[in-house]
Amino acid sequence: MPMSAGLVVLLLSMLLGLQTITTDLYLPALPALTESFAASMGQAQLTLTAMLLAFGLSQLVWGPVSDRFGRRPVLLLGLAAYVLAAVASALATSMEMLIACRMVQGAAMGAAVMGARAIVRDLYEPVDGTRIISKGLTGLGILACLSGPIGGLLSDHFGSRTTLLALAIFGAFTLALVALRFEETVTQKNLLALRPATLLRTWWTIVRNPTFLTYSALTTTTYAGLFTYLAASPFVFIKVLGLTKTQYGFVMFSMPLSYIAGTFVCRLLLPRLGIQRTVAIGGAFSLAGGTLMGGLAMAGLSSGWAIMLPFYLFMLAHGIHQPCGQSAAIGPFPQAAGAASALNGFLMMLASFAMGGWLGTHMDGTVGPLAYGVWFWGALTALIAWTVVQKHGKASAH
Numbered sequence: 001m002p003m004s005a006g007l008v009v010l011l012l013s014m015l016l017g018l019q020t021i022t023t024d025l026y027l028p029a030l031p032a033l034t035e036s037f038a039a040s041m042g043q044a045q046l047t048l049t050a051m052l053l054a055f056g057l058s059q060l061v062w063g064p065v066s067d068r069f070g071r072r073p074v075l076l077l078g079l080a081a082y083v084l085a086a087v088a089s090a091l092a093t094s095m096e097m098l099i100a101c102r103m104v105q106g107a108a109m110g111a112a113v114m115g116a117r118a119i120v121r122d123l124y125e126p127v128d129g130t131r132i133i134s135k136g137l138t139g140l141g142i143l144a145c146l147s148g149p150i151g152g153l154l155s156d157h158f159g160s161r162t163t164l165l166a167l168a169i170f171g172a173f174t175l176a177l178v179a180l181r182f183e184e185t186v187t188q189k190n191l192l193a194l195r196p197a198t199l200l201r202t203w204w205t206i207v208r209n210p211t212f213l214t215y216s217a218l219t220t221t222t223y224a225g226l227f228t229y230l231a232a233s234p235f236v237f238i239k240v241l242g243l244t245k246t247q248y249g250f251v252m253f254s255m256p257l258s259y260i261a262g263t264f265v266c267r268l269l270l271p272r273l274g275i276q277r278t279v280a281i282g283g284a285f286s287l288a289g290g291t292l293m294g295g296l297a298m299a300g301l302s303s304g305w306a307i308m309l310p311f312y313l314f315m316l317a318h319g320i321h322q323p324c325g326q327s328a329a330i331g332p333f334p335q336a337a338g339a340a341s342a343l344n345g346f347l348m349m350l351a352s353f354a355m356g357g358w359l360g361t362h363m364d365g366t367v368g369p370l371a372y373g374v375w376f377w378g379a380l381t382a383l384i385a386w387t388v389v390q391k392h393g394k395a396s397a398h
Helices: 005-024 027-036 041-069 071-090 095-123 126-158 161-181 196-207 210-240 245-298 304-330 334-362 368-386 388-392
Strands: none
Touching: 005 041, 005 095, 005 126, 005 161, 027 041, 027 095, 027 126, 027 161, 027 210, 027 245, 041 071, 041 095, 041 210, 041 334, 071 095, 071 161, 095 126, 095 304, 095 334, 126 161, 126 245, 126 304, 196 210, 196 334, 210 245, 210 304, 210 334, 210 368, 210 388, 245 304, 245 368, 245 388, 304 334, 304 368, 334 368, 368 388
């Protein structure tokens, strides 16, 4: 019996949400973990950036493997590995061990997130897929809302390591859901998907496609802006602005609400305006949010509201760009959805890894690196939304 649309949306929410849970839930505990291991700021950033690099690279493997063997075995294997790595990270005895465990977690997480995007292409055409993935990303936003407060409360009342253990519980629940309810969505497995010649030809076809490149650029720049906030904000809010971990957790709660609103705006605008004009409107919010945050920082205003209010605008745009970009980038490749999803995800993580490296050496005890980083990525997202999306984005809407 085929899966209902409601079950598909729930599965997407859990699988895509694994990424936001893995990054957001432990952020309130990150400064405390850094101090407990007597680690440097650069090492602390590696718990996030190294995890995301492994996440991006692993998708390049998981994608073709899922095209060959199906989504179900890849999801089960990846989620089982994720749970084991999460338990190991909670038991880590050094920052180096924590970084290594987080890298394994990231690699395992790649199976879930790549699989979710590929499932959408297996079941839906691009325009319908955008609406479905938008609903899944609304669910992701709800999980993101909960992650910060839960992480802050766990860290304050039960110790910073409990935030890492909570990831194992969420991963186990997602694994059980997939094992019990997920039906394979690949109707015809690509038996040649893992042959080197086929793999190279598939990659070459994908990276030459203007629609893929256009929408991957969009998802990459908007995600890099979000990552800049995620990587820098715990140190800015807790160390610079003096919030407690619980207070920071509730700051994190408010941010995804704007993202959820953006996913609703996306679904509202798509049937009326089409994907290109919807993305163009999102670009205006990306630029407005980034510019306002950067401008306030330049003016010397370094309060929590001077960061959060502009970032609400950026996240509203993010809720428009991600469902449009993720679905449209994979749309041209129904027979290689896994590979296309993997490459799209890899590009997002590559940019984030580079940004994390920059933040690790430029965090200076002020709000500047956070604010100027978001400004940069917001402006770049708007530029892409208003230029290449308008030129090359039309094919994905059909």
